[in-house]
Amino acid sequence: MTIDEIYNKGDITIRAYNSCKSAGIEFVSDLVQYFQQNGSFKKFRNCGNKTNSELIHLCQKYQSVDLTDKSTSLEYKIKNLSKIQRQIVNSYVKFNTENLSVRSKNAIIGMIGEPLRIKDFSQIIFEDKNFKIQHIRNIGKNSIPELEAYLIKIKDFTLKVSNNKNEDELIILKNKHLIQNTFSIETIPIPILQSKSIIIICNFLINQRVFFKEKHNLIFQETINVFIRDKDQSLDAIANKFYYTRERVRQIREKCYDELFERLSFLKHIEDDFNRNYQIDINRDYLIISNERANNINSRYGTHFTKNFLTYLFSVYLSDSYNIIGNIKDTLINKQFLSRNRHNWKNIYLVKKEFDQLIDLESLIEDISFRTQEKIEETYSFNFKSYLSRFLKTNNLIISDIIVTFCEKLLIEELDIYLDLDDNIIFNRTTIKGLPEYIIEVLDELGKPTTIEHIYSILDQAYPGLTKSSEALRGSCQRTTELIYFGRSSTYGLRKWEKENTNIKGGTIRSIVKDYLDTADTPKHSSLIVEYVLQYRPKSNEYSIIQNLKLDESGTFKFFKKSYIGLSYKRYDSSYSVANKCEIPERKTWEESFKLLTEFVSQHSRLPYSSGCPKSEEVLYRWYHIQIRNNNNGKLEIEKSNKIQAINNQFSKSKRKSNSKEKYSELNTFIKTNKRLPSANKQGEENLYQFFYKQRKLFNNNTINIEDEKRFIEIAKELQ
Known part of the structure; x- marks a missing residue:
């Protein structure tokens, strides 16, 4: 006989009936057995002395129950x-x-x-x-x-x-x-109870707010990516909404996240047909919930779950047979800042436990993600199948097609990386290509030393606007050790050519000689030095080479008797005697240099230039300006000072202005005739090019005078 029947007969009160029900007593026999074992019902919920006596009396009345x-x-x-x-x-x-x-x-x-x-x-x-x-x-x-x-x-x-x-x-x-024994909920609609879908039941319970405390349920829905939202709110905005501090909201979010799996675990006991309900085969080695699949599920059941929360629900239900791949927190919790020292997962995936024992999928993605984020100077690639072998968890395992297929899908989903036609994974260059690399490419293709002007011409044609001038390009050549230069001719080559070709060596004649003497323990005869240099500079000659060394002002070279030459910082055998000064050309006297200056001024009606001109003119320019500086500092004798001042006065500011006007006129005529600017490397054009270069520099620095500025603008218009 049941307790319901006893109550319907009126043999017990509603209070006693509710006490029995709350204790799970459905039969009178169970009530009698409990009494025989415990002697009282005081432990029943809401059972006082009166109800206890009533139930004891009932047991005595029905003690004959079999x-x-x-x-x-x-x-x-x-x-x-x-x-x-x-x-x-x-x-x-x-x-x-x-x-x-x-x-x-x-x-x-x-x-x-x-x-x-x-x-x-x-x-x-x-x-x-x-x-x-x-x-x-x-x-x-x-x-x-x-x-x-x-x-x-x-x-x-x-x-x-x-x-x-x-x-x-x-x-x-x-x-x-299941639901009532898990959550405090009294009324459950029949359609929910009839459902054989964990999606429908979970959606109902979340909306009923039974997973956590009242406000915690709301914060759970606001801070965990359960439902699709138009816009995510910051913790500060949510904190203001619920009158909490930002930190308190964060703590509640973390608590809800930590307890979520346990709250959802009851779903494992719901009967659900994944194949019929979601078109998902739970016998497969892996499950990837696509955006399309998630949309179809939400559309069918009238829900708005995010793709990753659906995957998480399925992971709870299938936790006995599937493992999660990916960082769950990355996908379910919005972060203000992404992690910099690991991969930030976009999705989570399910793989059979047996499959997960074969290969370390998370380490695979972490490694590829790290490679794509680091500085890659040159594009490189791996055969994908061979690359996967690094992450196998067992030895001597043959990588199956199913492993390769799933890993390839992971690449696409997580990193948007696709294999090429030969099943290689490509790691593309991440750095911006610099000017030196363009120069190296040009020289590599030409295969021979080339002037900077020619290199600039090729680059300007292939990549218009890459660099503004050959002068700018020259600066880039000096920023890499992969290039070598040849003397002062603005000719460049590749350093690797020095190893590949025995007749190529970069640097000046002096640096070539220095390298040669560095390898020797004794001074070398000038003829040997000349022979060595001519291997790399065949257009030079003995006189030019020896004079170049003698004119070196750095004191690098030491000259010995009988035409032997060594390095000043090396110690040699005493048998080598240093040459007398008379054997080395003497430096010109002040008077000789001044005579050369007056002869130059008389011949050219101008002062010497510092560059873009013959070497002798550059030397004269330096000497003249040293004298000007010494004169300004009071270091010249009166007679010498008067002579230098006379030359300086001869080319006063007004004279220079006149000369400037003439030069602009000459430049204008040249441009109209040749339809281009003068070149620094063409004979007869060097000085005009130097003038234009200096004027452009003054114009760019806003230090040019008003008259010359007008003339410069007219030249610029002529070039358009």
């Missing part, structure tokens, strides 16, 4: 459960066992064994008339009431299931018990 018949009846019903009934009851048993305390759970599993099945409960517990809970091994005093309620729930649910053959009603019964 408990043996009840046990036999339950045993019979368990043995005759249908397949679907048995599955539902076993799922219910498993669910309730997981909700026990650790000690009680271990005691039950130790006694019944795994997997937990209702037929084992019947044979070991329900059919044993001498069974007492306190006789279970390793059980504590506090576990006895918990296990009593646990066994009563299983009996009650088993009887209800055995009395119902309708599959839909059984699903409703099971879902109702």
